[in-house]
Amino acid sequence: MFSIFTIILYILAVGLLIFSFLKDRKKTKMALKKAWKAFENILPQFLSILIIIGIMLAVLSPEIISKIIGQQSGWIGMVIASIIGSITLIPGFVAFPLASALLKSGAGILQTAVFVSTLMMVGIVTMPVEIKYFGKKATILRNTLAFIFSFVIAIVMGVVIK
Amino acid sequence: MKKLIKRYKFFIVLAVINSALVIIYPTIGQKSLNITWRNTLEMLSVLPPIFILLGLLDVWVQRETMIKLMGEKSGFVGVLLAFFLGSAAAGPLYAAFPVAGILLKKGSTFFNVLIFIGAWSTTKIPMLLFEASSMGWVFMISRFIIDIPVIVLIAYITEKFLNEKEKQYIYDNAVE
Numbered sequence: 001m002f003s004i005f006t007i008i009l010y011i012l013a014v015g016l017l018i019f020s021f022l023k024d025r026k027k028t029k030m031a032l033k034k035a036w037k038a039f040e041n042i043l044p045q046f047l048s049i050l051i052i053i054g055i056m057l058a059v060l061s062p063e064i065i066s067k068i069i070g071q072q073s074g075w076i077g078m079v080i081a082s083i084i085g086s087i088t089l090i091p092g093f094v095a096f097p098l099a100s101a102l103l104k105s106g107a108g109i110l111q112t113a114v115f116v117s118t119l120m121m122v123g124i125v126t127m128p129v130e131i132k133y134f135g136k137k138a139t140i141l142r143n144t145l146a147f148i149f150s151f152v153i154a155i156v157m158g159v160v161i162k
Numbered sequence: 163m164k165k166l167i168k169r170y171k172f173f174i175v176l177a178v179i180n181s182a183l184v185i186i187y188p189t190i191g192q193k194s195l196n197i198t199w200r201n202t203l204e205m206l207s208v209l210p211p212i213f214i215l216l217g218l219l220d221v222w223v224q225r226e227t228m229i230k231l232m233g234e235k236s237g238f239v240g241v242l243l244a245f246f247l248g249s250a251a252a253g254p255l256y257a258a259f260p261v262a263g264i265l266l267k268k269g270s271t272f273f274n275v276l277i278f279i280g281a282w283s284t285t286k287i288p289m290l291l292f293e294a295s296s297m298g299w300v301f302m303i304s305r306f307i308i309d310i311p312v313i314v315l316i317a318y319i320t321e322k323f324l325n326e327k328e329k330q331y332i333y334d335n336a337v338e
Contacts, residue, residue, distance in 0.1 A: 005288035006252050009208070009211040010210075012211065013210070013218075014214075017218065027221050027222065030221050031218045031221040032214070032217055034216075034220045034221065035216055038217065038220075038264070039209065042259070042260050044172065045256075048172050050202055051177060051179075051194075051198055054180070054195065055194045057197045058193040058194035058197060059190060061193075092288075092289040092293070096293050097296050113301075116297075117305075120283045121284055133260070137324065138320060138332060141319075142279070142320050157304050
């Protein structure tokens with residue numbers, strides 16, 4: 001769970017915090033206050049996302065996802081993979097083993113690539129958070145474009161890898 | 163208190179739904195609770211340093227500095243910086259938005275913030291290594307190379323579709 005990068009992030013944060021404290025106590029206190037405010041500000045949305053992901057992954061387990069995508073091929077397979085990828089939000093350490101299982105269970109590169117790309121770039125569940133910072137129009141635009149470009153990415157990958 | 167309930171209204175509804183699931187469909191409800199708990203722990207493990215860095219950035223980095231680095235006239239350096247900042251991140255995409263908010267508040271352009279979001283979502287270095295180990299290097303590297311122009315294109319098109327008023331709204335929203 002604690003990857004090496006998270007540890008680096010912690011070392012960086014703590015190091016800079018100490019440095020900041022030595023330079024200016026008042027400013028450091030303010031920084032921590034701002035950090036907490038920024039966190040508390042978005043906490044309701046974060047908590048909601050966590051529950052939605054929980055319910056979704058309980059219904060759409062990795063086994064079921066791989067069954068649905070693995071059996072479908074062609075354009076229909078790509079569309080299904082992209083829709084599942086857009087809605088769900090799966091952490092990388094679950095997503096990639098799942099994607100590699102997809103390939104092994106018979107899904108093509110196109111379906112797998114579109115699944116991975118939409119999974120990363122399109123976030124329907126996280127839209128409320130995004131809207132809070134970017135507004136509705138920019139959020140919908142970004143997600144729609146990411147959805148469309150996921151197909152472009154997949155098709156190019158299909159050509160490159162074959 | 164009323165305000166608090168209003169803010170957490172949606173979360174409370176979801177918590178009730180999940181509790182109902184536990185009673186009606188125990189297997190799914192229980193499983194969902196387990197997943198939520200695991201994800202909560204994961205979130206709590208990555209978020210503290212991100213938000214501490216965000217707070218420090220807010221206090222120490224002056225607006226003038228950020229404008230120079232990632233603002234209107236930052237040019238290619240700004241884009242590169244946005245890309246590296248996003249790629250060096252750890253943590254889920256939804257944690258990127260509060261950071262994006264601070265970048266906007268400090269004077270980064272919306273285009274650069276979109277590059278940052280694009281990089282955070284697809285070219286995070288920690289994730290790339292993991293991707294290579296489960297999907298193979300060919301898959302990872304081809305996706306990485308194809309993703310770079312796509313990130314720029316998405317940022318470019320999104321920004322072009324927004325008029326000045328809409329962009330101003332985003333900047334004002336970040337300052338509040």
